[in-house]
Amino acid sequence: MNSIEAKKVVEEKLPKKRFDHSVRVAETAVKMAEIFNADKDKSYLAGVLHDYCKYDNDNDMKQIIKESAFSEEYLDYGNAILHGPAAAAIMKKEFYINDKEILFAIKNHTSGRAGMGLIEKIIFVADYIEPGRDIPGVEDIRNIIFKEENLDQAVYEISKRNITFLISKNVKIFSETFKCYNYYN
Numbered sequence: 001m002n003s004i005e006a007k008k009v010v011e012e013k014l015p016k017k018r019f020d021h022s023v024r025v026a027e028t029a030v031k032m033a034e035i036f037n038a039d040k041d042k043s044y045l046a047g048v049l050h051d052y053c054k055y056d057n058d059n060d061m062k063q064i065i066k067e068s069a070f071s072e073e074y075l076d077y078g079n080a081i082l083h084g085p086a087a088a089a090i091m092k093k094e095f096y097i098n099d100k101e102i103l104f105a106i107k108n109h110t111s112g113r114a115g116m117g118l119i120e121k122i123i124f125v126a127d128y129i130e131p132g133r134d135i136p137g138v139e140d141i142r143n144i145i146f147k148e149e150n151l152d153q154a155v156y157e158i159s160k161r162n163i164t165f166l167i168s169k170n171v172k173i174f175s176e177t178f179k180c181y182n183y184y185n
């Protein structure tokens with residue numbers, strides 16, 4: 001699948017607002033790929049596809065996650081975690097994407113993980129800092145990327161903020177989210 005085809009399948013599947021976010025993540029990922037010497041085409045593809053399952057039904061996502069033999073721990077979580085692995089599974093199964101870097105970036109964008117690859121880290125961060133985001137403090141993360149050019153530090157800061165936010169909401173936290181935080185600490 002090339003970037004034009006990828007954009008088309010996402011445009012057909014997602015509401016306009018989420019499609020626009022997906023394109024901005026892809027474009028941000030390409031900018032980051034230039035800085036960190038990553039493959040731009042793969043970064044774009046992973047970015048545009050990462051939220052493909054964002055509006056899918058939880059039970060459908062759990063089914064495809066089971067069929068893909070992904071961790072059973074996923075089954076204890078909802079959309080916020082599930083839509084990454086579900087999209088990776090569908091990209092492999094229905095769109096024949098076999099590139100591990102792209103699949104890992106899509107799969108793990110919802111949690112992060114310890115020891116992420118370059119494109120995985122780029123998508124994890126691009127999703128947080130794309131220009132449409134106005135999360136308090138997002139400018140600090142943009143500076144860590146575009147001024148300090150420190151990708152691991154950005155991953156750490158985002159993990160920390162995500163965990164702090166989730167604790168404030170009294171919700172369960174997926175183990176990979178903690179592993180990501182610890183690894184990049």
Ligand SMILES: [Fe+2]
Nearest residue numbers: 050051083109
């Ligand atoms: Fe997402």
Ligand SMILES: [Fe+2]
Nearest residue numbers: 025050051127
């Ligand atoms: Fe996203």
